Amino acid sequence: MTLTNTVSPDFPPSHIAGWYIFNTWLQNTLNERVRLELHDSFSQQQEAIQADAVDMIYANPADAAVLVREKGFVGVARPTNRVDEAVIVVAKDSPAQAVEDLPESLKVAMTAQPDVSTMGMIMLEPADITPDTVTKIERDTYALVAKSLMDGDADVGFFLKDAFESLSSFVKSQLRVLVTSDIQVVRHGLMLGPRMQQHKEALQAALLSMHETENGKDILSGLGFEAWEALHSEDVEFMIDLMETLTV
Amino acid sequence: MEIKDITPADVSGDYEEHHITFYDGSKRTVLVVDEEVPYPDGRLIVSVTDLEGRITECNKSFVDMSAYSRDELIGAPQCILRHPDIPSHVYADLWETIQAGKKWQGYIKNLRKDGRYYWVLATIIPTVRNGEIVGYASVRRKPSRKKIDAFIAEHLGN
Ligand SMILES: Cc1cc2nc3c(=O)[nH]c(=O)nc-3n(C[C@H](O)[C@H](O)[C@H](O)COP(=O)(O)O)c2cc1C
Numbered sequence: 001m002t003l004t005n006t007v008s009p010d011f012p013p014s015h016i017a018g019w020y021i022f023n024t025w026l027q028n029t030l031n032e033r034v035r036l037e038l039h040d041s042f043s044q045q046q047e048a049i050q051a052d053a054v055d056m057i058y059a060n061p062a063d064a065a066v067l068v069r070e071k072g073f074v075g076v077a078r079p080t081n082r083v084d085e086a087v088i089v090v091a092k093d094s095p096a097q098a099v100e101d102l103p104e105s106l107k108v109a110m111t112a113q114p115d116v117s118t119m120g121m122i123m124l125e126p127a128d129i130t131p132d133t134v135t136k137i138e139r140d141t142y143a144l145v146a147k148s149l150m151d152g153d154a155d156v157g158f159f160l161k162d163a164f165e166s167l168s169s170f171v172k173s174q175l176r177v178l179v180t181s182d183i184q185v186v187r188h189g190l191m192l193g194p195r196m197q198q199h200k201e202a203l204q205a206a207l208l209s210m211h212e213t214e215n216g217k218d219i220l221s222g223l224g225f226e227a228w229e230a231l232h233s234e235d236v237e238f239m240i241d242l243m244e245t246l247t248v
Numbered sequence: 249m250e251i252k253d254i255t256p257a258d259v260s261g262d263y264e265e266h267h268i269t270f271y272d273g274s275k276r277t278v279l280v281v282d283e284e285v286p287y288p289d290g291r292l293i294v295s296v297t298d299l300e301g302r303i304t305e306c307n308k309s310f311v312d313m314s315a316y317s318r319d320e321l322i323g324a325p326q327c328i329l330r331h332p333d334i335p336s337h338v339y340a341d342l343w344e345t346i347q348a349g350k351k352w353q354g355y356i357k358n359l360r361k362d363g364r365y366y367w368v369l370a371t372i373i374p375t376v377r378n379g380e381i382v383g384y385a386s387v388r389r390k391p392s393r394k395k396i397d398a399f400i401a402e403h404l405g406n
Contacts, residue, residue, distance in 0.1 A: 098289070099289065100393075119292075122292070122389050123289070123290055123389075123390075125369070125389065125390070125391075125392060126287075126289075126390045126391065126392050126393070127392070128392045128394055128395075179289045179290045180290050181290045181292060182288075182290050182291045182292065182309060183291075183292035183294065183307065183309070183387075184294075184307045184308055184309065185294055185307050237375070237377065238296070238375075238385070241373060241375050241385045242294070242385065242387065244351070244373055245351075245371045245372075245373050245385055245386065245387040246292075246371075246387055
């Protein structure tokens with residue numbers, strides 16, 4: 001049987017090769033055939049999850065509820081050095097200096113990354129801007145969100161903070177950050193589906209010691225991670241609660 | 249329930265002394281300074297409590313905005329932030345809602361250790377494990393000024 005591994009589509013494009021190298025390591029470590037299937041969009045990935053075609057996923061926290069409650073996934077590990085923060089960005093010459101300066105009827109460019117959209121909308125609330133008063137412009141990538149702002153198609157854009165920071169310096173020079181979230185506790189995690197759970201302990205042990213070898217360090221750096229830490233079921237439950245508390 | 253009083257050493261500027269009686273009948277003396285601390289943009293304040301509302305975890309935003317140290321907060325009841333201006337029926341409604349297993353959302357004026365205050369929009373949910381409520385989790389965010397003014401007009405009577 002071939003198992004299927006996938007990655008939340010919000011990972012930086014520069015890490016694609018890193019995820020393939022990680023997948024090779026995974027097959028060698030587990031002595032199993034594992035195929036890495038990268039989805040172009042969150043909706044495609046959700047279809048694959050619904051069709052039980054995913055056995056392992058580096059998951060966005062907003063997907064944890066469905067994975068655990070409906071699909072029987074368990075957490076295994078998460079990177080020690082990654083948190084999700086959202087930024088709201090405007091074109092450099094936008095008159096807005098603060099969220100409160102924005103009009104209630106607003107064109108917002110965003111990707112489908114669910115935790116970032118949630119935090120972005122929350123940061124617009126102080127200006128009485130709600131999902132009902134905005135026009136959402138969904139783009140496939142953060143580069144295209146940036147383009148919508150530069151072309152004047154959108155008034156503000158939502159970005160994952162890390163994704164915004166990794167845009168080219170030319171693009172960044174055309175844009176301005178209006179507000180950055182500071183929640184500190186929203187994090188992705190690696191989760192295993194029912195067909196893969198017999199490997200949980202061995203995989204967790206291998207992941208937690210990954211940073212101790214040169215080869216392991218190279219694999220981690222290809223993913224943008226420093227090390228893995230254990231992801232306990234209580235951590236996953238907390239992430240589910242947190243997402244529930246952020247969505248209204 | 250035991251919470252340390254706020255003492256003159258904790259506050260600076262003019263203050264008024266208030267005596268709060270909590271839901272469980274215990275009392276606390278607080279010193280209230282009539283000065284709002286603006287809610288910083290983008291900050292999200294997170295805490296987790298046990299069934300009695302004692303704080304078991306909180307993030308750095310909670311520590312920074314409350315002016316207490318993390319050590320003072322962990323294990324303390326969540327009402328360490330209670331401001332005497334908020335009528336107790338607001339909290340009663342909050343507890344009734346979450347104890348019934350539902351999500352509560354509302355505006356709260358919070359009292360800092362230094363006697364100053366900050367407004368939040370709070371969302372509180374029960375944390376359910378194996379079908380039972382084992383505690384509560386809350387995220388607070390920056391509220392709309394318009395909504396705060398409406399809340400003050402409705403509940404604070406001025
Ligand atoms: C998870 C959670 C978060 C809470 N957050 C606050 C808060 O930020 N400020 C506050 O005054 N009360 C908060 N409360 C309500 C307090 O527990 C308490 O009801 C309130 O401070 C008034 O005290 P009393 O009910 O003992 O009179 C929270 C309760 C829970 C369960």
